[in-house]
Amino acid sequence: MTPFTILTAVAVPLLRPNIDTDAIIPSREMTSVSKKGLADGLFAGWRYTAVGGRVPNPDFVLNDPVYRGAAILLAGENFGCGSSREHAAWALAEYGFRAILAPSFNPIFRGNCVRNGIVPVELPTDAITWIASTAAQAPRTRLVTVDLRHQMVTAPDGGTHSFSIEPEAREMLLHGLDAIDLTLLRRAEIQAKRQADRERRPWVYL
Template identity: 45%
Template sequence: MKAFTSETSRFVAVPGVNCDTDQIIPGRFLKADRAQGYGQFLFHDIRRDESGELDPAFPLNKPGADSATILLVEDNFGCGSSREGAVYALVDHGIRALIAPSFGDIFYNNALKNGVVPVRLPLALCDALAEHLAEFPDAEVTVDLEKSEVILPANLGTHPVSIDPFAREGILRGLDEIEMTFTYAEQIQAFEQARIASHPWLGR
């Protein structure tokens, strides 16, 4: 996965409390070859009109929105099924961080495993951020994982970002859990050798 240290970007507010993983990527697209990119399916059914064309009113379809790498989403984002494809769709679209009052638990962990930083902020602050964006559509947010903080525009302040330390280390280094394990190869080998030396019957 791509390493994440700090990201400054325009952000897009995607509406919808309890936006589930089927809205993020409908299940019928999960059989598609990911080598072709899941980003094309992101919010497929809710960002298109009845004819299947992109709805110009949907936030991600507005001019300049494609350059945004941070999304402001609503409460309980990513609830529903455990499909990891929902995070794949965000990653393949270029999304690096999400800001919300809360996330579905499994989705939250899937995001961390794929290098997407989920930032939890109080509901009132998320609402204030959405109001600011409505007035200033070019406003930017910085998610700084090295400093464990998010810097909001105007007078909305700087706030801590708290994620699991192991996940944070992996994202900073661009390593998944298996790759992180390999970084301890020498220690693992030394432990195994010492274990066999002290318990030789284990090697029989």
């Protein structure tokens, strides 16, 4: 994964509460088990008109040209609820989102974000609403900054908001590590433990 330290980017508001994983990536869009090829299906039920397949819905925020290239998503409470499908995080990451700001996340979805290089930032609803309103005044120039190293979000008006994140999740994101990489950081301890066990129970290793 690509390490995440600090990101300054366009932030797109999608402040609906309880956006579930089927809304993030509908099941009909999950045509493979690969992490690739899912971005086009992101929010497909809202992003495209009901008739015409891939005809963009002009009323959906991601189709607004001022939010093109957005890498930060501003969301409502309980984001990523519903099923545990990891495809939701894959689709968001492939589209280009590196951070999601929401009052709360479904725990499984939150973990999927971390394991796919997306920073899940929990902030109070009023803070996210304020960030969204100030960014909306000129989305392409009034940018939002997410600083994972200092666990701080800077709004377009310069206001700052601190956030907390689990130390292990922070370590994974800062260094671009997946769960296996994180385990291998303790390779020496694992090998020492195995060697000690081999000496104590040699018959197990025949």
